[in-house]
Every structure is written in C-alpha cells, then in structure tokens.
Amino acid sequence: MNILLWLIFIPLSTVAVLIFCKDRRQYRVTSAFGMGLQLLFSAYLVFRYTEERNAGNAEPMAFMYSYRWFDAFNISFMTGIDAISLSLVVLTSIVAFTGILVSWRMEKLPKEFFISLITLAMGVFGFFITIDLFTMFLFYELAVIPMYLLIGIWGSGRKEYSAMKLTLMLMGASALLLVGILGLYVYSSPDVNILSFSIYDIASADIPLEAQRFFFPLVFVGFGVLGALFPLHTWSPDGHSSAPTAVSMLHAGVLMKMGGYGCLRVAMFLLPEAAKEMAWFFIILTTISIVYGAFGAIVQKDLKYINAYSSVSHCGLVLFAMLMMNQTAVNGSVLQMISHGLMTALFFALIGMIYERTHTRDIRFMGGLMKIMPFLGVCYMIAGFASLGLPGLSGFVAEMNVFVGAFMHTDKFHRTATIIAVASIVITAVYILRVVGTLLLGPLRDGHEFETGDARWYERWANILLIASIAAIGIAPLWLSDALIRSIQPIIQKLQ
Amino acid sequence: MEQVLFYIFAGMILVFSVLTVTSRRILRAAVYLLFVLVAAAALFFLMQFEFLAAVQLTLYAGGIIVLIIFSVMLTSHVSEKLEPVKFGKAAFAFAASAAGAALTVYTLLSYPFPEVSAAEIDTSMKRIGSELLGYQANGYALPFEVISILLLAGMLGVIIIAKRSEK
C-alpha cells in the first residue's frame, strides 16, 4: 500500500472501530489513539519525505500513487505530496489530535461526535494528499459536510443558523469551484479523449487566456470563500462562534487552509496567466480582508468572534501573499497557513477551556483569569503573541516572509497594498492586547461564579503540543522554509 | 356524394364537439359526444376502414358512452345544470386552444405532404386478422398481447377501487 494511503486509512479504520465501541471511555481512547497514530505517522512521513528528497528525488511530488478509477472520464485517484501539502498534513494531524484531546469530556452523543470529527479530518487529509482535482473536490466536500452536523448538534448559540449558513456558503463556493474544475478538465488537453483531472497534466496544458479569464475567478473565489475572502467571509464569525471547541479548532485551523492551499495549488498554479492578470482585483479584496478583519475584531465582545475576525484578517494575509506571486511571499503564505492553523487552534482550544470554566465567552463579564487559571492564561498570552506576530513564534516568520515578499514589487499599487497590510500588525496588537488585558489581567471579576481549577492533563498536553509547534517554527524556521521553497518553485515558475 | 357526406359528417363532428364541451346539461353533453363518435365512425367508413368503424361504434359508442352515461347518472341528477364557466377561465382556455389550433393548422397547411397514393387499400377481415396475430414485420401480435395485460391490469385496478373495503 502506498504510504500516503495510510493517511486516509488510519482515520477510516478509527471510524470503523468507533462504530463498534461501547462507552464514552472507549470512544475517546479509540479516537485519541487513532489520531495519535496519525500524528506519529505524519511525523514518520516527514522523516521519509526528507529522506526521499535527500536521496535526490527532484520530482515535484513525492510518493506518487495513481489508481485508475473511472476510465471513461480518465479519472484517477492520484496522491502525492510535496513540502507544502506535507506541512499541512502535519498541521492537520496536530490539530486533529489536540482536537480529540480537548473534546475529552464530550457529554452529548460522544460516539457520533468523534465519528464526525474524524470524518472531517479524513476529508482534510485526503484533500491535502491528492493531486487530482476530482478526488480533491470529493475530499473538500467530505470535509465540509460533517461540519454541518458538528455545529448543528454540538454547537451553541445560534447554532442552526450558523451551521446552515456556513454549509451553504461553503457548498455554494464549492459549486463555483466545481465549474472551474470542470473547465480545467476540459482544457487539460486538446485531445478530448485524454482529458485529465491530474494537476500535473493540466499544468502542462496550454489553456487559452479567454478560458483562464473565465475559470480563474471561479476557482479562486471557490477556494477563497473557504479562505475567508472578503466579502464572502461572513460564514466564518458565525460558524466559529457556534461551533464546539474541537470543531472551531479544526475549522479555523485546518479547513480554512484548504482554501488557501486550493487557491495556490489549483487557481494560481493551473491558471497562471489569468492569475497575473486578475491579481490586482483580488489583492484589493484581500487587503481589505486583512484590515477589515482586524478592525472588526477590535470591537467584538465574544471571544470567538474576536478570533473569527482575526482569522479573517490572517487568512486574508495568506491569499494576499499568494497573489504577490514571488517565492518569498508565497513561502510566507504557506508559512502563514501553518502558523495561523496552529495558533488559531490554540486560541479556540483555550477559549473552549475558558468557557467550560466561566460559562461565558463575553469578555465584559470576565477579568483577571490569570489569577485562577495561570496555565491557561499563559497559553492564551502566548497564542496572542503568536497572533500579533512576535518574533520567536511562528506568526512572525510568516508575516515577515509575506511582507518582504510583497515589498519586492516596486510599483505604487503593490506598495500601497503592502503598507496597508503591514498596518494590520498594529491593529492586531490592539485587539489582542485588549483581550488579554480584559480577560486575563486586571482584578478578578465575579470569581465566585467561575469554576476554579486550571487545565487538566489532557488540556495541558493539547496546549503544550500546539505551543511547542508554534515555537519550533518561530525559533528555527529555516528547515521548514527551505523545504517549502523547493516545492514552491515550480508554482512560481509558472507565474513568472 | 362523398364530398357532401364528408362535409355533413365533418360538420356534425365539429358542431357536436363544440356542444359537448359547452353544453351545461351533462347528460346532453354525453349524447352529443355519442354523435361525434358516430360521425367519426362514419368518416372511417368513408375511408373504407369498415372494421375500425365497427369497433368505434361498438366499443366507443356502445361501451364507453354507456359507461359515461351510467357514471353521470350515478354522480349527478339528470336535471342538474352545470354552473356556467367563469369568463376569465374560458377566455384564457379559449385563447390557448385557439392559438394551438391556429399554430397546428398553419403548420399542417404549410407542410408539403406527399402525393396522395393511388393504391387501393385492403382492409379485409382476413388481412386484419392475420396482421393482428402476426409476429413478423407488419404483425401486431405483440401490442395485441400487451394490451391484454393492460386490460387485465385495468380491470383489477377498477376492482380494487370499486370494492368496498372490509370493516
């Protein structure tokens, strides 16, 4: 069996085992075991990948695997990874594992919860390892749909509304995407008999500019919605705020990255001419996204909303960087995906833990939590610092790559956009410190209403795992960035 | 002579058709329909389809109309007059039908039909019988059999509907 298929097989068998589990203990142990295994496996995959590269494998994708699926359409199930997808796979497995940990005490329908959660994760894994658009699309939708149930059943607040909105907007986006993908398929070869969904087949095809102009917006917007592209981001605040903790983590941490990844791997890579031509429009949108999300976050009162808007801003940066179309910026874009994935997962995990103890997410009703839950407080601060781009944590590395890359364009338009984007670091500082200041610091408020008790062991480990990853990237970014650059090069070459 | 007969029958068909769909007394409408059917049968005769004409008379005029009349008697009083049709509804329906008719007639008339064939037609019972049971080309054994299933199924259907259910 191809090594990559394990990434799907492990979650799949976890789900299978879960179906036969009997009680809550078994559910969570099985899930944690499965996802833990997945985490170990992806670490092993990193090792194997490095080995492969060091051995001189210069193919764009390693561990290619192809299974002929539908002859009539020339559809194959193709997998392969490069550093970009591999790092996102690792990210996913970290977030999924921690997601299981923070859901340790899930009371309501635990079996269904874990099954849905792992199915979602499976969709994401599948998405990242496939290199044909058909399977990619399949996994994309597979990842989005469990979201509906996860938010609808286990969510809070206006969960039904949010779940429906989220699902419809994402599926609507995927509908656009579908048309785009089909267009790519049709233009993948001049010979109608060998049309192909394979990304590399399409990449070598010569798609006429008119067609690119039509399909690029479809694909880019299709993925962009998932990447919270302004003004189609509104599912994100509602969705995140209503979702249960683990789901917010997976969603903001991983699912939204699928958008960015898709924009890069599909929209930009396969439709380079149109990308170059239309970049200006999307640069404007993403620049707005960045600043808009940050400003939006300033006045929010609900912790999750703050974080959701912050995600809009940060994910805007991902797309923004990508559209700068040079190696540094794109590298920054990928780094930002990983970094944002980790830190937003950490944020949501912490918010969930705090909510569990204080029964509110409204920062106006909280204060001085550092006193009663120092561990969580410190973690929250670290997450905040990562988010506002403090050196030593991953956010900084990513942002700097983005800004340096973006600044390489010397014309006024790009410069202006970049400067506006850079300004977001200030606004980010404002809202992060506002939250930290009101929530954690200051005098303890209404302490008697809060359940005391700092993090439990599984919560500790979840946080530590995430923080360690964030710090690892922040302190020693070179190995990751080097590996990424090698994989980014083919994409950049198309865009030059 | 044939011309005259044709126009008489054609006129009958049209007039009674109109009466069928406009008469406010339902029983009369049924009788008008009978006239239409009979006139149609007459046209079949004129075109030398005696067998078909006979079937038309027995099955349609004899069977169906009787069925209809019975059901009319079952569901309404003989003296009952239907409410007049609402004008709007009638106008819309008329417009649609007239448009359809105009369209069809116009299209029909503009179509270059082939020359009328001079060949005599053989509608002898023998031919009809053998073709009805033939299973090669020009044989109608298959539809004949299938229609028997239809009749059987229809009959069963009518039975289960008409039967009173057990208490």
Add this chain to the structure above:
Amino acid sequence: MINDTYSFTVAIPLIVFFSFLIIGLGFGRLKPMVSGIFGTMALLAVTALSYFTAYRYFFVDGMMNGSFQKFIAYDALWMSFTDSLQVRMGVLLDPISVMMLVVISTVSLMVHIYSLEYMKHEEGFSRYYSFLSLFTFSMMGLVLSSNIFQIYIFWELVGLSSYLLIGHYYERPSAVAASKKAFIVTRFADFGFLIGILMLSGITGTFDFLKITDPGGSALTQGSAVGFMGLSVMTWSLLLVFAGAAGKSAMFPLHIWLPDAMEGPTPVSALIHAATMVVAGVYLVARLFTVYVLAAPDALITIGYIGTFTSLFAAVIACTQFDIKRVLAFSTISQIGLMMGGLGVSGYTGQEGLGYTASMFHLFTHAMFKALLFLCAGAVIHAVHTNEMTGMGGLRKYMPVTNFAFLIGCLAIAGVPPLSGFFSKDEILTAALEKDKLLFAVQYAVAGLTAFYMFRLYYSIFWNSDRQYHSKPHESPFAMLFALIFLSAASIVSGFIPFSRLVTPDLKPFDSHIHWAVAIPAIAIAAAGILIATLMYRKESGLPAKTAAAFGGLYRAAYRKFYIDEIYIFITKNVIFRYISAPLAWFDRNVVDNAMNSIAALTNLTSSRIKGLQSGQLQQYAYVMVTGVIIVVLAALYFMNA
C-alpha cells in the same frame, strides 16, 4: 570582518536566555529566592563576559590600522527570504555595541541585585526574574545584531519584555493599561520601522549592517532618486526607520507611553525605561549613522530637531509633575532627546563626528545616573509607600545613603562638573553650537531646566518639611544600597572615559577637549537652575504656587502634559473605536452578512411568490401544460431554427 576569537560573545545573550528558560519554565516550582539568585548569578557571569569583551575590544585587539574594526563574532543563517535577503543571527562587535554591552550588563546586574531585596515580598518573584532575564537577553541580542532584521526581531522582543514587566502588577488596571499602551504605541512606531526596513533592504538588497553601512559600499549610493513627495527613497526609508527609533526612545509625539510605563516596578523603570531599552532608538540611529549622515542628511537633521524639541518639551513638563517617577520619566525623555539632538548635529569624519561621540557618551553616562536616580526613587518609594512628592519630605534624616546617592545623580544630570553628565552634555552642546545655533539655544535652555526640575525633585523628597508617615521611613537594606553606591561611583567616574578615542562615527579616534566657551555658560545656567530650585523648594513656601499661577495657562498645559494623552485617547477611543471599528463591525453584520442572508431570503420570497403556480387545480395544471407545449413549439419553430 569575521573574527572567531570573539565567538564567545554569543554566550552573552545565550546565558541570559537559558536563565530565562530555566526560571520561566521552572513551572513556578522554583523557590522565589532561588530564581532570584540564579538570575543574578547568570547576570554576573554575563557582566564579567561583557567587561572582558570591552576590555579586549577597546584595549587589546579592536583597533587596527588606526581605526576600530567591526567584527562579526558569530553568524548563523536563521531565515532566508531570497538568496540575497537573508536574516542571519549574528554578533556584531564594534565600539557602540561593545559599549552597550557594558551599559546593559552593568545596569541589569545592579537591578538584579537591587531587586533581590526590593521585590522580595512581591508575588510573582520568579516571574519577575524570568522576565528580567528575557529582557536582558533581548536587549543584548538587539545591540549585538549584525543585521537590521535581527535588530527588528529583538526590538520586538524587547517590546514584549517591556510589556510584561510594566504589567508586572497585572491585577492593577492602571498597570495593565500602561503596559498595553506601551506596547501599542511602540508597535505603531514599529510599523514605520518595518516599512523602513523593507524599503531600505529593497534599496540596498541586503539586511546586513556591514554592507549597508560600509561608507565605500554601493548600498549608500542606491535609492537617492527622488521617490515620493520630494524626498528620496533613501530619506523616506531612513525616516521610517527613525519612526521606529522614536517609538522606542519616546520621541515626541510617541513619548506618551513612557510616563505611564512607570506603573511597572521601579527597578524595571530603572533598567528598561531609563537606562537601556529607551535608548535603543538612539542606538539604532547610531548604528545606521553612516547611512544617515552620508545618504540622507535631511533625515538626520530632522532627527536633530525632533530630539531637541522633545527634550525641551519633556523638560517643561517635568517641572510641573508631582509623581517622582514621572518626573524622572520626563527627564529621561528629555535626556534622550538630547542624545538624538546630538546625533542630529553630528558629521562623519574626525572632529565633525563629535555629536555622535557625545551622544553615545551621554547615553553611557545617562544610563548610569538615571538608573541611579530611579533606584534611589525606588528606595524612597519603598520607604514611604507613595509616589507623590507631596507625600514626601525631610527624608534625608532617615535615609542618608540614599540622599547622598540621589544628590550625586542630580548633580550629574544637571551637568555639574566633575560629574559625568557635565562632560557628555558639554560635548553635545559644543557639537550643536558648531552645527546649528537654534538647536544649541534650545539645548542650553534644557540644561537649565534640567537642573531646576531635578533639584525641585531632590529638595521635595529629602528636604522640605517632614510629612506624616505611616511608619517611620528607614534606610534600605544592603543589596539595594550596594546598587546605589555602585552606580553613584559610576556616575562620578564615567565622565572621565575618553569617549572620543573609543566611539566615533568613522571608527577613527580623535581628540576632544572641554570647550570652556560652552562649558562655563552651561555650568552657569545649571547653577542658576539649582539656585532657583533651592529657593523655591528647600523649605516649604508659597513660592511654587505663585510661580505656577504666574505661568497660568502654560503651567496648566504643561501639568496636563500638553494634552497629548487626551489627543491620543480621542484618536483611539473615538476615531478608531467609535468611528472606524464599530461602524465596520456594524457594516459587517448588517451589510455584508445581510447581503448573504438576503440571497437566502430572496430565494424564499420567490418561492412563496410563485406558490400560486401549484394551485391544486387540475385544470390549471392542464392549462400550463398546454400553453407550455404551444410556447415551446412556437419558440422552436420561430426562434431556434435560425
């Protein structure tokens, strides 16, 4: 130039970093005092190393062919943006970085020792020490940076540790607010700094200081083209870099965070907000001085003006404040303004570089005496439990050593010979006189004001009449006094260091002498300031109130710090919160989001509008069917056939 013999210097930041990690990750399980001692020991080692480095650099092998060399003592690739734009983690040794090593390690060590007593009874003692270590690490990293990006990285870390330390008393809302303000204001400045870095690296194609500041290199000649609004790209980028420096060094109008930062523990104020971090801006300008002076003199003179104005502005405010730490804070701002002013009037070669040398000199001496003053203030506050000078008086009887140390600090800052401040200030004034009379005049006035407000402070605390104290104030314990004494000594002697032989812009030593033509008037005005202060504050009198009344509006404005804070609050609270963010959030919820929802609503509406189609009437169904056929036929025959 790579010099492996200095590679041990990389240990200087690393030692403190590990000290931070060990204390910080000690998971609060370390006994507080263990953390403190451990941190202090680490610092001791670092100080020793720093002194050793300074000794070797300045007196053994730093000088070659008549000029000091820039050594790259350590170098590691950290991140590479492109093949040429690489961020390296390195150690750059040149006169100013070595000098800064000495300053930082000295003051930091003193503060560590001092805090062992001062913070003894506080909660979060371990946390305090770990953050002190973090700060020292960041500051060391900052000064040793071999490239501008590295500086930026540590710049941010310094900001972080400042944030953490200001907010040490995190349960106190004012401390939280102050720390937030400090971070955000400096962050705002860093925004400019970052853009500046990006532009500068864009022009020069490198981050590397050695390449950027090489006077013969190509980097300097790039970017002189007129870029935007009449200024060259280079000027713009350097002005933006200065914006970052101005933020950290609390130049007008970004100074507002510094007085508030006094919410932190007093030793922290001494370390960060007087001696080290706040001069990082000066250091940054000095670090890029070659570029400023050779490629963008406009920018440099701007710096001079801003610095000098700030120094006057802050000095005026300092005269009116009553919180002793605030007075010191404004005094710090004022002195840093002087340093900036000194840089602004400096040239590059030989004697022309006097401003630069003087500025660095002043930085050095100021670090000593301002740290001293703060620590003294800390001792006083420790003794009387208040910050307000109205709550103090007559303390000389209770705290003789502190009194003495404070007096030394005051004399030093007032520029009374032969204390250190005199020498450094004199050089700045000399340089200004040569370059720009206006700047000189202002700086001269500042010298007088400085003497006045410092002695106002001194007299209010130690003389004047006794107050009602809750408990009898007593002299500080030994650890604290040790720091005071050490720093007093440093304040006295450091003026005799021959700076012009060690720290010069072009790295070639030159001779400088005291210009009595400048020095005598300066001493005179300082004496005048002291005299006035003595008259007004030595004994309790109505004089201060009368004077205040005489100045009227000016006094009130100065007392309210010229309403700069109010303006900021207006901008943040009203403009950003009320007129940008809140409407934006509203817009998002009600316009953008509603647009999405209204698509759904529209669909539903359409759905209910057309429900009449499905009326349940068989004949209507038939009608639709028939017309449907007719329409389809018509369309097919007459519209599609073409």
Add this chain to the structure above:
Amino acid sequence: MTLDQFLIMRHELLIIIAAVLIVIVELMNSDEHKERVIPFAVMVFLAVTVAGFLPIDTGILFGGMYRTDEITIMMKNALNIGVFIIFLQSAAWLKKHKGTFRSYGAFYFIMLASLTGMQYLISSGDFLMFFIGTELATIPIAALVAMEKARERSGEAGVKLILSAALSSGITLFGISLLYGSSGSIFFSDIARSFAADDLQILALLFVFAGIAFKISIVPFHLWTADVYEGAPVSVTSYLSVISKGAAVFILVFLLYKVFYTVPGIWMNVLYAVSVLTMTIGNLFAIRQQNLKRFLAFSSIAQAGFVLLGIICGTQLGFASVVYFLLIYVFSQLGAFGVVAAISNASGKENIDDYNGLYRTNPKMSLVMMLSLFSLAGIPPVAGFFAKFFLFIAAAREGYYILLLIAVANVTVSLYYYLLVVKAMFINESDDPIAKIENDFYTKAGLAVCTAGILAIGFFGTLFDYINSISYGVK
C-alpha cells in the same frame, strides 16, 4: 419464432409469469392467510431480478417493434431492482392495510403489469409499443394511487393523475399521428431515416416530447407530480418517482439520440430552457414543503432538471452519465422513501416537523435517510456525488458552462432543503418524537439494499465504465 428469440424478451416474460404466479398463489390461499403472498411475491420477484442479470442475447423481435441492446437491459435490471426494493418496502404497508385489500395479488399484479409496461416502453421499436407501454405503465398505477379509499387525498391524486395523464397521452398521440403522417411509418428506424426537420415534424416531435416530459415531470409539465405523490400511498409514490421517471428518461434519451438525432439544435435548445426551469422551479418549491412526500416530489423534479444536463450533451458520456445517475437515483430516492414509508406506516406522520428528534429514537433510519438525502444532494462520498459530478463533466465537455453555473447554484439551494430534513432529524429537539419503530424484516432489508447501493456504487469505477461502453451518442 423460436425459444431463443423469446428469451430476448426474457425480462417482460418473466415478470408476467411472476405476476400470474402471484395471483395464482393468492387464489390458492384463504383470506386468513393472505399475508403468505407477500414473501412469495418478494421471493419470486427476487428470482426475476436475479434472472435479469444472467447473460442474454440482444436483438429485434416482431419486425422491429421490440428491440433490446445492452443498455436497455441494464436499464431494465435497474428498474427490476427498484421494484424489488419497493416490494420490500411495501410489505409493511400491505399488512397494515389488510382491510383495504381484498387481495394482495391485485396490488402485485398491477405493479408488475406496470413494470412490464415500462420495460416494453424502453424496449419499444415503434410508436405503437411506445404508446401502449406508456399507458400500461400509467393507467393501472392510477388505480393504485387512488386505492387508499379512506383518504380523500388518495382519490384526488388518482383523478389528477389519470386525467392529466390522459391529456398528455392525447398530446403525444397527436404528435405521433403527425409523425406518422409525415414520415409514413410508426417505426423508429423509418422515422429516423425520413426525418427532415420540417416545421410539422418539429411540432410533432415537441408534442411527443411533451408527453414524455409529463412522465419525467419536467417543468412546465410537472404540476401533477407533487399532488399525486402526496396523495398516493408511499409505495406507489416511490414507484412513480423512481421507476416510471427512470423509464421515461431512458426512452427520451433513446428517441432523441436514435430518432431525432438529425435536429439536435432544436431539442438541445428546448431541453436547455426546460432544464433551467425544472431545476429552479423544483428547488424553489421544494424549499417550502412540509410534507415529506411532497418535498421529495419537488426534489425529484429538480433532479430531473439535472438529468437533462446529461441528455443535452448528446454524447456517449452524457448518456452514460444519465443512466448512471438514474441507477443511483433508484437507490437514493427509494432509500428516502423507504424511511418515509416506514415512519408513515408506523405513526402516520409525514411532515418534516414530525421528524424532529428522530435520531434519538430511530438512529438507523435517520442515518439511512441522511445518506439518501446526501446522495440526492450529491455529497461525497455517497454515490449521488459521483452521479451528479459525471453529469456535470459531461455537460462541461460540451461547453455548457452557463448552464452548469445555474445547475450548481441549484445544487446549493437543494442542499439547503435536504439539510432542513437532516436538521430536523439530528439537530432539532422534540418533546414528542416519533417513538421507536420496530421494522419488519422486509423494511429492514429494503433499507439495507438502498444503503448498500448508496454507499458502494460510487466507488466502483468499472460499473460506470461498463455503462459507458454500452452507451451511445448522437453520432
């Protein structure tokens, strides 16, 4: 005529034999034991279904009136499977309505007769068989629709069905008569040969199309659908929505591809327009439904709109996608109807609101329902995703991007209402949820077959490849 030739007609013959056998068995049993007919019918029909898969010759019988080829047989097998599932699902209903039925045999016979009609319809080689097949498929079913005499709606539905069916067959017949007049034959092959695209012939073609469109419930010929589906007993509704629709789609493709292939421009344009209308209107109405049968009716109308996408292509792939879609549609729609039927039988509840909290009481049925709905909505990994995707690929290959955009927008809308049902079952809480339902073996088996189909079919690429290899395009 030899036995071999007869074997070509194996599907129809077996069904008729089965029908007769069932009636005989019923007659042999007394009234008290009439449930015994049910297992017998199921077994016999299972045998018939299985026999349908045995290798078989293809060819032409009765001088061209009857013809088969591989894809026709494929379709017949699909229909057989569908009816088999319906038999399973109707068992509970039959038992419950023991009083209504003097004889179960009649029910089975009518159902099977109608199925025979469908099979003759899709095997027809001339318009006569086409016509008789259609009528055989419809008229007896109308009787079944009106069968639940206790319910007024049942009668109303029956009336609506048979009268509008009569009108539509009248229109079709008129078209056929004109085709006959202009081409001189009622045989498809002859008509195809002499079809000259004159106005009259196009008019005739469209009249015929209207009749088939009525069966598929394409807008604007769809209006009867919802009322009839709602009024009819659930088993009959599922029959109408799956089997009769499937057969009609198939014969439509056949007619367009094999008979009227000379004028693709005309019917493609017409189909384009009605496809847009069908998808949109079906969806817009589905949104507002409360009754599940009605809801599924409109959803099935929208599905028909998607099917047209494949037909418009006029390619082999298009045809293959259509057949594949129909095959999967059989399982998905019957899965949904199976649950509706089971719940309706047990509790009489058919409204979406009644399903609130269903998952707590009947998790398995809720899951089946959810999977079926997801399959209808086209969500991976269930089979419906593949079906819909392939239709879209086929359309994209012919360059219908605008139509595709409309279609995908409709998919999104459709997802909304499918999710409403999912929401009711899984998310909404209810004070009075439907009590736990103990299903009999037949229902369980029926649902299991559907679920297996929904889950598995999509993954077997060979199946689609096989269908593709036996399909054909306009050329």
Add this chain to the structure above:
Amino acid sequence: MIEKIGIENLLILSALMFFIGVYGFLVRKNLITMLMSVELILNAVNINFVAFNRYFYPEKLQGHFFALFVIAVAATEVAVAIAIIISLYRKIRTIDVEKASEMKY
C-alpha cells in the same frame, strides 16, 4: 373519397376537434365532462391516423392498427378513470374538479 376530398380538410377537422377537446378539458368543471373532452382528443387523433393511412400509406395498415389500439386503450382509461372518479365522489360527494384541490402549494 380520397380523390374528392383533400387531406387538408381531414387534418383541419382533426386539429379543430383536438383543440375543442383541449378547450373542454380546460374549462369543464365536471370530472366526467373532462373525461369526455379527452375522448374528443383521442378521436381527433384517430381521425388523423386513419386519414394518413388512407391517403398516403395504404400499403400497410399502421395507422389503422394504431387507431384500433388507441380505442382499446381509451376504453381502459375511461374505465379506470370513472372508477376513480366515483370513488372520489363517494368521499367528497361531488365531482367538481375545482373542489378536488385539497393538495396544493
């Protein structure tokens, strides 16, 4: 006859009859009269079949047989329809088509 009477006459006759039937179907409120209109429609079709057969294609009897089967089917249809109508009548005591509209929207 075929020599004297043009086929157009028959075709127009049948077309008119067809649409009269359609009109009847659309306006008659009584279900049974609607059924009668259907009979008109079917008869119109039959006339078409027969006429075409007689005029153009007398060699084969396709039209004739078609008409024959149409009659047979029509008979079944009427039988079933009437059964349904009567069964509905039993429940709602009317055969007014506009009353049979409980299901809508």
